[in-house]
Amino acid sequence: MKTRIDSVDDVTQSFARQGYICDARTALAVYLAAQLHKPVLVEGPPGVGKTELAKAAAAFLEAPLIRLQCYEGLDESRALYEWKYGKQLLYTQLLRDKLSGTLADTDSLEESMRRLGDLGEAFYSDTFLEPRPLLRALRADEPVVLLIDEIDKADQEFEAFLLELLSDFQISIPELGTVRARHQPLVFLTSNDQRELSDALKRRCLHLYIPYPDATLERRILAERVPELDDQLRDQLVDFIQHLREQDMKKLPAVSETLDWARALVLLHADSLEPELVEQTLTLVLKNEQDAELARELLPHWFRARRAR
Amino acid sequence: MAGRRLHEFVRALRGAGVRVSPVEAEEAFRAAALVGYGDRDRFRETLALTLVKSQAERPDFDRCFAAFFRFESADPEQDDGSDADHAGQATAAAPDPEALSGPAAELVAQSDTGLEQTLAQAAAEIDFTAMQVITQQGLFARRLLMNMGMGAVDDEILRLDASARPGDGERAEALRDWRGRVRERAMAHVRRQYDLHGRAHGRALREHSMQAAPFRELREFQQVQMLVRRMARRLARSHQRRQKKARRGALDARRTLAASLRYNAVPVQLHWRQRRRTRAKVLVVCDVSSSVRDAARFLLQFLYAMTDVLPRVRSFAFAARFDEVTDDFERYPPDVAVGRILDRVSGSGTDYGTMFKELEAACRGEIDRQTTLIILGDARNNDLPAGERHLADIARRARQVFWLNPEPPSRWNSGDAIMARYLPYCRAARRCGSLNDLRRFTDELLRNLNG
Numbered sequence: 001m002k003t004r005i006d007s008v009d010d011v012t013q014s015f016a017r018q019g020y021i022c023d024a025r026t027a028l029a030v031y032l033a034a035q036l037h038k039p040v041l042v043e044g045p046p047g048v049g050k051t052e053l054a055k056a057a058a059a060f061l062e063a064p065l066i067r068l069q070c071y072e073g074l075d076e077s078r079a080l081y082e083w084k085y086g087k088q089l090l091y092t093q094l095l096r097d098k099l100s101g102t103l104a105d106t107d108s109l110e111e112s113m114r115r116l117g118d119l120g121e122a123f124y125s126d127t128f129l130e131p132r133p134l135l136r137a138l139r140a141d142e143p144v145v146l147l148i149d150e151i152d153k154a155d156q157e158f159e160a161f162l163l164e165l166l167s168d169f170q171i172s173i174p175e176l177g178t179v180r181a182r183h184q185p186l187v188f189l190t191s192n193d194q195r196e197l198s199d200a201l202k203r204r205c206l207h208l209y210i211p212y213p214d215a216t217l218e219r220r221i222l223a224e225r226v227p228e229l230d231d232q233l234r235d236q237l238v239d240f241i242q243h244l245r246e247q248d249m250k251k252l253p254a255v256s257e258t259l260d261w262a263r264a265l266v267l268l269h270a271d272s273l274e275p276e277l278v279e280q281t282l283t284l285v286l287k288n289e290q291d292a293e294l295a296r297e298l299l300p301h302w303f304r305a306r307r308a309r
Numbered sequence: 310m311a312g313r314r315l316h317e318f319v320r321a322l323r324g325a326g327v328r329v330s331p332v333e334a335e336e337a338f339r340a341a342a343l344v345g346y347g348d349r350d351r352f353r354e355t356l357a358l359t360l361v362k363s364q365a366e367r368p369d370f371d372r373c374f375a376a377f378f379r380f381e382s383a384d385p386e387q388d389d390g391s392d393a394d395h396a397g398q399a400t401a402a403a404p405d406p407e408a409l410s411g412p413a414a415e416l417v418a419q420s421d422t423g424l425e426q427t428l429a430q431a432a433a434e435i436d437f438t439a440m441q442v443i444t445q446q447g448l449f450a451r452r453l454l455m456n457m458g459m460g461a462v463d464d465e466i467l468r469l470d471a472s473a474r475p476g477d478g479e480r481a482e483a484l485r486d487w488r489g490r491v492r493e494r495a496m497a498h499v500r501r502q503y504d505l506h507g508r509a510h511g512r513a514l515r516e517h518s519m520q521a522a523p524f525r526e527l528r529e530f531q532q533v534q535m536l537v538r539r540m541a542r543r544l545a546r547s548h549q550r551r552q553k554k555a556r557r558g559a560l561d562a563r564r565t566l567a568a569s570l571r572y573n574a575v576p577v578q579l580h581w582r583q584r585r586r587t588r589a590k591v592l593v594v595c596d597v598s599s600s601v602r603d604a605a606r607f608l609l610q611f612l613y614a615m616t617d618v619l620p621r622v623r624s625f626a627f628a629a630r631f632d633e634v635t636d637d638f639e640r641y642p643p644d645v646a647v648g649r650i651l652d653r654v655s656g657s658g659t660d661y662g663t664m665f666k667e668l669e670a671a672c673r674g675e676i677d678r679q680t681t682l683i684i685l686g687d688a689r690n691n692d693l694p695a696g697e698r699h700l701a702d703i704a705r706r707a708r709q710v711f712w713l714n715p716e717p718p719s720r721w722n723s724g725d726a727i728m729a730r731y732l733p734y735c736r737a738a739r740r741c742g743s744l745n746d747l748r749r750f751t752d753e754l755l756r757n758l759n760g
Contacts, residue, residue, distance in 0.1 A: 008344070008351070025354045032340050032358060043364065085577045093573070196546065202362040203330055209364045 005034055011060060020049070020056035021221045022210075029208040030057050039166050039187035041151075041202060044210035046192055047254025051149060053210070054188040058145035061186065066140070067147045068133040070154035076161060080171060082130045088123055124175040135179065138171060143183035151201075152191040159201055166204045213255060215242050221255060226262040236273045236306075237262060241285070243302055249291040257285045275299060312338060313433075318377050319360070320438050321505040324512060325373045326535075327366045333359060349378075377505055409484070412458055413465035417487065424491070428498060431456035437502035441510045450499045454492060462488055520744045524603035524715065527744075534643070537607060540748055541614035548615075548755045589758040590679050592707075593624040594668060595634075596686030597651060598659045604715040604741055608685050609634075610643045611751055619755065623672070629656025631667045661688060661731075662696025669699050680707040681758065685741065687716050688728045695730040704734035709757075713741035713750060 005011065011027040030053075033040045042050045058065035068079055092099070106112045131139065137146040151159065165171055169181035189205060191197060213221060218238045222229060229237075237258070245252050261284045270277055278299060286292040319334045337359040344355045353374055361370045409417060419427065431453055440449055462484065469481035512532075519527065519536055527533050564580035571577075593612060595605035605626065612622050626634045632654050637646040669676075676682070682703060704710045712735045714721060714728065721728035721738075732738055739750050 024351070025358070028344070028351060028354050029358050032343065032355065035343055036336065036340060038336065041362075085572060089572050089575065089577070196542070198546070199328070199362070203333055205362075206358045207362045208358060209367070 014060040039205045041189045041205035042208045047256040048210045050190040054147040065145045066137045069149045074154045081135045084128045137185045138181045144185045146185040146187045148189045151189045152194040228266045250288045253285045325369045412461035438506045450496045453495045545615045591622045593683045597626045598628040606647045613638045626650045627664045628654050630654045660693045661690045662694045665699035676706045682710045685713045689726045697730045700734045709736040712738040
């Protein structure tokens with residue numbers, strides 16, 4: 001992992017080289033997180049590049065990315081570690097003869113118990129430990145970027161469990177003792193605001209809100225990601241998307257939808273937005289039928305207003 | 310110096326309603342030191358990243374930041390008009406320092422920006438966060454002027470007044486004028502500081518009294534909506550956690566055995582029975598005649614703010630007529646909803662007996678052992694038949710009935726109020742006259758439903 005980050009501009013430039021265009025605030029957040037060793041809680045509407053941010057940060061820091069996807073019912077055994085029960089069982093079966101051999105020359109029950117006790121340690125050792133993302137991040141040989149995706153989908157208990165990890169970067173495993181991070185990972189948590197996160201968690205993180213990009217930023221993103229797109233068409237497209245975002249819709253189009261649409265237009269060899277074209281490809285941008293309906297009604301107005309300009 | 314300014318900023322921020330813990334403040338100082346103070350935008354974003362933990366608090370932060378750091382701003386354009394005026398005059402009419410003596414001459418000789426700096430330096434030595442009430446402004450302005458060394462100017466004026474030298478009289482006048490303008494400037498600064506710090510203290514006090522004030526008087530407070538939302542959210546959050554914790558039940562022997570077959574009948578994984586979440590249903594009936602209306606509005610607002618922990622609420626309102634209002638509260642902000650409801654049902658002469666009859670007819674199939682009925686009203690029945698028979702019927706089928714009365718218990722049976730007739734069918738009756746009462750009741754209700 002890169003150990004020296006000179007300035008915020010360093011971050012911005014590296015992100016730009018990777019094709020991740022962001023505003024100053026986002027770069028600042030990554031810079032501060034790396035310098036202060038604080039986790040970043042990234043919030044914002046879906047599709048604005050929250051997960052991408054973690055990937056870009058990993059590439060920037062030249063560190064591997066470990067990702068934990070959260071869902072309802074996620075527990076420690078999926079997130080942290082699990083014992084390989086099957087393997088343990090298989091070993092005891094296969095070693096049965098060996099075991100009875102070991103215990104054959106014992107006279108008393110206590111003696112056998114003691115020998116078994118010594119063996120017990122062997123069964124709860126690294127051989128039988130299945131590390132899950134969190135433990136992998138703590139035990140990694142080099143610093144890593146840890147992405148805990150959609151934390152709002154996980155249960156409250158899991159959030160409470162994460163607190164220990166996020167403040168001290170250590171976790172206790174009853175059989176093995178405390179595992180301390182060899183290198184402190186850079187942690188990103190993302191949330192779609194499905195439920196309110198606890199204050200305790202928020203307190204431990206820097207808070208970054210990524211809104212929908214404004215027109216300038218969105219044009220830059222498009223130019224970077226879909227360079228084949230004609231300049232004029234790009235302006236039209238961004239203008240239209242920005243117009244859509246001002247409407248009262250169930251699901252507003254995000255950056256990812258803009259990109260999908262732009263790629264489709266390139267494939268269709270379009271060179272300007274025409275009503276029929278928009279009509280046909282609208283489903284790429286708006287995934288909800290009611291929203292699409294609303295957009296179709298808006299279309300003529302928008303074209304008229306545009307021509308007037 | 311920078312550290313203290315930041316501390317003051319954090320205090321101002323807390324005053325504006327943003328919660329900042331000491332650890333976060335410490336974090337913010339470190340971050341600010343790292344990024345530097347040179348670039349105003351970057352400095353602001355740095356503080357925002359470390360101090361603001363939800364997007365909803367961002368506008369408060371921005372307002373606070375703009376108000377707090379305007380004094381430091383090197384660009385006089387950013388000051389608003391009134392201050393700019395003072396700045397213009399102060400130097401224009403400054404008396405000629407040549408004729409004055411000592412420290413007063415030095416002060417007067419300063420350029421406008423120099424004077425501003427002196428003021429800023431003097432201000433930095435004063436702890437404005439101690440300012441709590443509006444009447445302290447004079448005292449703090451006086452301290453500020455003394456810190457600037459204006460005492461020398463006072464002495465100088467006295468000296469000139471007493472002197473018999475020709476022209477000294479006019480000089481004293483000019484100096485008085487100048488002193489007045491500097492004083493105004495100091496006052497303006499103190500006022501801004503009061504806006505930041507004193508208000509914060511006032512706000513805490515006000516919220517405290519809001520929570521205890523009778524609903525009727527709440528209308529006079531502006532931020533009551535925000536407070537209600539915040540109280541409701543806090544309450545909902547505390548119950549969210551409890552609910553999950555209480556759900557794990559006894560060992561599920563059947564599933565554990567079934568799973569153990571995979572491992573040669575060794576119960577490697579234990580399965581627990583999850584206690585079924587109670588599908589609690591809540592029916593709320595609110596009297597919205599003029600005497601109870603305010604309480605009804607807050608009760609409904611509170612209950613609907615808690616959809617996370619209280620999934621199914623059906624609400625009804627009645628005054629002259631009886632109607633379901635669930636939709637109004639789900640779809641519109643509380644103020645609009647109340648307006649719509651009043652249009653439909655308002656009128657005079659509440660009739661509880663008929664209301665119970667209609668309620669029974671409206672949710673005949675729905676009232677069962679999971680149902681909690683909450684009635685909010687003063688039980689003033691205008692001497693009409695009480696109709697407690699219908700309430701008895703409902704109470705028998707429902708899990709429980711709560712009665713909330715905005716009036717104090719001593720008046721529950723005075724005049725045309727007939728609480729005593731309904732009380733036998735209620736699990737409990739509570740007074741609900743202020744936000745504090747409301748919170749206490751909701752807390753009890755949630756504990757009861759989820760426990």
